Amino acid sequence: MDLTLTAAEAAFCDEVAGWLAANVPDEPLPSMDTAAGFERHREWERRLAADRWSVVSWPEEFGGRDLGLVEWLLFEEEYYRAGAPGRVNTNGISLLGPTVFAFGTRAQQERFLPPMARGDEIWAQAWSEPGAGSDLAAISCRARRDGAWFVLDGQKTWCSRGGFADWYFGLFRTDPDAERHRGLSYLLVPRDTEGLTVREVSRLDGDPAFAELFFEGARVHESNLLGDENDGWGVAMRTASSERGLNLRAPGRFTAAADRLVDLYRREADQAAGADHAVRRDAVVRAWIGAQAYRQYTWQTAGRLVGGATIGAEASLNKIFWSELDVAIHETALALLGDRAEIGEGDPTAVDAGAWLDGYEFALAGPIYAGTNEIQRNVVAERMLGLPRR
Amino acid sequence: MDFTFSDDQELFRSTVRDLLADRCPPSVVRAAWDDPDGSPSPVWAPLADMGVVGLLAPESAGGLGMDEVDLVLLLEETGRAALPDPLVEHSAVAVPALRDVGGPHGLLEAAASGDRFVGVGLDGATHVLGVDRADALILQHGGELHLVTVDRFSVTPVRSVDGTRRLAAVEWSPGPDSRLVSGDAATSAVALAFDRGALGTAAQLVGLGRAMIDLTVGYVGEREQFGKPVGSYQAVKHHLANALLEVEFAAPLVYAAAWAVANDTPDRSRDVSMAKATASDAARTAARTALQCHGAIGYTVEYDLHMWMKRAWALAAAWGHAEWHRERVSHSLGLAPDNVPADRNQREQTT
Numbered sequence: 001m002d003l004t005l006t007a008a009e010a011a012f013c014d015e016v017a018g019w020l021a022a023n024v025p026d027e028p029l030p031s032m033d034t035a036a037g038f039e040r041h042r043e044w045e046r047r048l049a050a051d052r053w054s055v056v057s058w059p060e061e062f063g064g065r066d067l068g069l070v071e072w073l074l075f076e077e078e079y080y081r082a083g084a085p086g087r088v089n090t091n092g093i094s095l096l097g098p099t100v101f102a103f104g105t106r107a108q109q110e111r112f113l114p115p116m117a118r119g120d121e122i123w124a125q126a127w128s129e130p131g132a133g134s135d136l137a138a139i140s141c142r143a144r145r146d147g148a149w150f151v152l153d154g155q156k157t158w159c160s161r162g163g164f165a166d167w168y169f170g171l172f173r174t175d176p177d178a179e180r181h182r183g184l185s186y187l188l189v190p191r192d193t194e195g196l197t198v199r200e201v202s203r204l205d206g207d208p209a210f211a212e213l214f215f216e217g218a219r220v221h222e223s224n225l226l227g228d229e230n231d232g233w234g235v236a237m238r239t240a241s242s243e244r245g246l247n248l249r250a251p252g253r254f255t256a257a258a259d260r261l262v263d264l265y266r267r268e269a270d271q272a273a274g275a276d277h278a279v280r281r282d283a284v285v286r287a288w289i290g291a292q293a294y295r296q297y298t299w300q301t302a303g304r305l306v307g308g309a310t311i312g313a314e315a316s317l318n319k320i321f322w323s324e325l326d327v328a329i330h331e332t333a334l335a336l337l338g339d340r341a342e343i344g345e346g347d348p349t350a351v352d353a354g355a356w357l358d359g360y361e362f363a364l365a366g367p368i369y370a371g372t373n374e375i376q377r378n379v380v381a382e383r384m385l386g387l388p389r390r
Numbered sequence: 391m392d393f394t395f396s397d398d399q400e401l402f403r404s405t406v407r408d409l410l411a412d413r414c415p416p417s418v419v420r421a422a423w424d425d426p427d428g429s430p431s432p433v434w435a436p437l438a439d440m441g442v443v444g445l446l447a448p449e450s451a452g453g454l455g456m457d458e459v460d461l462v463l464l465l466e467e468t469g470r471a472a473l474p475d476p477l478v479e480h481s482a483v484a485v486p487a488l489r490d491v492g493g494p495h496g497l498l499e500a501a502a503s504g505d506r507f508v509g510v511g512l513d514g515a516t517h518v519l520g521v522d523r524a525d526a527l528i529l530q531h532g533g534e535l536h537l538v539t540v541d542r543f544s545v546t547p548v549r550s551v552d553g554t555r556r557l558a559a560v561e562w563s564p565g566p567d568s569r570l571v572s573g574d575a576a577t578s579a580v581a582l583a584f585d586r587g588a589l590g591t592a593a594q595l596v597g598l599g600r601a602m603i604d605l606t607v608g609y610v611g612e613r614e615q616f617g618k619p620v621g622s623y624q625a626v627k628h629h630l631a632n633a634l635l636e637v638e639f640a641a642p643l644v645y646a647a648a649w650a651v652a653n654d655t656p657d658r659s660r661d662v663s664m665a666k667a668t669a670s671d672a673a674r675t676a677a678r679t680a681l682q683c684h685g686a687i688g689y690t691v692e693y694d695l696h697m698w699m700k701r702a703w704a705l706a707a708a709w710g711h712a713e714w715h716r717e718r719v720s721h722s723l724g725l726a727p728d729n730v731p732a733d734r735n736q737r738e739q740t741t
Contacts, residue, residue, distance in 0.1 A: 001392060001393060001394060001395060001396075001459050001645070001649050002391070002392045002649075003391065003392075003393065003646060003649050003650075004391070005391055006391070009391060070391050074391075262723055262725065265725055266724070266725065269725075278717075281717075281720050281725055281726060282713060282716055282717075282720075284720070284725065285716045285717075285719050285720045285723070285725070286716060288719070288723065289643075289664045289667065289668060289716065289719060290639075292643065292664055293639045293640070293642065293643050293664070293668060294639070296393070296642035296643055296645070296646045297638070297639050297642045299391060299393035299642070300393045300394075300641075300642045300645070302393065303392060303393040303394035304394070306394075307394060317631075317634070317635055317638055320631075320635055321635060321639055374624075374628070376631075377624075377627060377628045377631035377632070378624065378627060378628075378631075380631040380634060380635070381621075381627030381628070381630055381631045382627070384634065385603070385607045385627075385630055385631070385634060386607065386611070387607060387610065387611060387619075387621040387622065387626075387627050387630070388611060388618075388619050388621055388622040389622065390618070390622050
């Protein structure tokens with residue numbers, strides 16, 4: 001155990017911080033969940049990619065720097081500390097990317113990974129359906145074989161930034177007679193597919209961040225099948241493991257948010273009408289410690305992964321922790337704001353330009369997406385603790 | 391950045407775990423409750439033979455010359471077993487204090503071998519643990535540490551909720567011949583002793599939490615109601631998942647704090663406080679969860695759970711409770727205007 005950075009690691013952090021200081025926009029970008037903001041964020045992805053910072057852990061041939069897990073975590077810490085823009089292609093680079101490395105053919109890797117790394121093709125997930133949320137294996141969206149093509153019929157929903165994305169990835173039922181976890185295939189679907197209609201749905205914060213996808217005889221070529229036909233469940237679980245595990249939410253995001261919360265307390269505590277300082281302070285420190293706990297837990301996990309271990313059901317524990325931590329950080333911040341908590345983005349008097357209310361609304365989605373926390377608790381209880389399934 | 395324990399450290403942990411499973415089963419903990427003399431448990435000597443008791447002493451004094459990173463997993467295991475001996479006070483606090491500041495000839499060696507027991511009483515604690523077996527106590531007097539031999543103090547026993555914890559209020563008079571260290575050296579020795587005690591206790595709390603979850607998982611997997619195991623119901627599953635969540639996220643804070651103490655980092659005290667606060671809360675959650683999921687059987691002294699639960703309550707409050715430690719973190723972040731009161735009497739730290 002050595003919890004200091006090596007000279008090489010420290011130099012890497014300096015290099016990242018230096019690049020970010022010179023390149024992070026002074027003004028926050030408009031919300032990536034609007035059409036205009038989405039394109040501004042795409043430009044930022046291209047800026048990152050131009051200097052090979054968009055996918056640092058990927059092999060160099062696909063636009064990365066071939067860096068290890070430790071460096072990736074350090075990169076994320078620097079990234080969020082610098083207040084750099086949110087990553088509009090997270091679904092691609094953090095979730096689909098690792099899945100393509102694991103299951104894609106060489107041709108698929110060459111076709112999909114470089115434009116993903118460059119921000120030229122931005123991806124959205126297409127998992128949920130009106131009748132299949134937590135119970136993902138209940139999906140009914142069909143993909144019928146027709147020679148070298150799949151013909152898609154059905155509906156997907158809660159597709160984040162689906163109104164602006166270039167590509168979608170998701171599960172479709174290719175064998176309706178098979179047992180429900182079988183007979184599913186993992187398909188990559190271009191936005192401009194004929195027979196695909198996209199309808200935007202406004203999210204809790206009012207941004208048109210969701211989309212519904214309607215497939216009516218939409219044809220997708222078999223070169224867009226990831227993994228084996230009828231074997232998509234296992235491929236999807238790889239993506240889900242990325243989503244709940246380390247890839248989606250590096251600790252840097254939360255340690256930076258907790259640092260901003262501490263800063264907010266310093267600025268606002270005296271003004272919060274009627275605030276009991278000791279109680280407020282305890283909540284702030286509790287959240288700050290939570291972020292540190294997530295950080296140390298992640299370093300512990302990283303050590304195991306580097307040592308050759310794999311993450312299983314622990315990913316579910318991880319997902320519960322960060323999603324609830326995110327809510328706690330933002331709830332605590334809003335409590336500090338007193339009656340200004342309701343004043344959000346767009347009002348000139350909003351504290352920190354409304355970032356806390358905005359962040360709170362975003363955080364509230366965390367315990368729901370990537371598999372609700374209730375499902376994750378079941379997974380933890382059954383697979384980590386060994387409690388009986390029924 | 392390397393957050394891994396070495397193979398040797400992991401092996402040492404499993405060796406100690408096996409020893410405790412064999413020589414410190416619940417019946418030994420129960421026997422310690424009933425022992426009026428507070429004498430060493432039957433596993434104290436084997437732990438000393440294995441080097442655990444004197445682990446932090448240098449090899450020249452019969453110790454292993456290791457550090458807190460080596461010790462932390464072993465302390466966690468002693469928590470898991472609810473070891474009735476006051477190992478933290480002796481091995482994690484007194485032994486390294488004697489190592490660092492010196493002491494009477496031969497005492498460090500005798501403490502490292504487990505032949506003599508040295509307890510600890512710092513300001514802010516209303517009582518001292520393990521006095522009825524102590525040959526000497528390291529006691530704080532203002533800005534000094536004193537080594538007070540058994541003939542120089544008198545005790546008034548104090549009854550703990552945990553029958554294995556032999557507490558007493560200690561009366562003694564400092565003298566020049568009892569002074570161990572004074573001045574700036576004493577200030578840092580006191581601070582270090584406190585951090586070591588809080589760290590060791592936090593490690594035991596993690597082990598206690600794990601043990602209570604394991605015990606409960608076993609029980610709810612067998613106990614049937616409405617025709618199936620109660621552990622198959624989501625309400626029970628979610629209680630236990632939540633308890634596991636707290637314990638699993640407390641553990642790395644404790645390991646990081648062990649590293650901070652071993653390397654005396656600038657953030658040492660803050661890291662220890664994060665560990666103790668989080669481990670205290672986690673163990674209390676595990677205790678509450680374990681009791682609730684057991685139902686009435688857990689609410690008896692015939693069943694073993696109560697010994698783990700009461701230890702968790704005691705240790706969560708000892709060496710600074712969660713709120714006190716969070717307040718210390720808030721000071722380190724510059725959030726509170728006043729200094730943390732030197733008096734660690736937790737009862738006064740509620741607001």
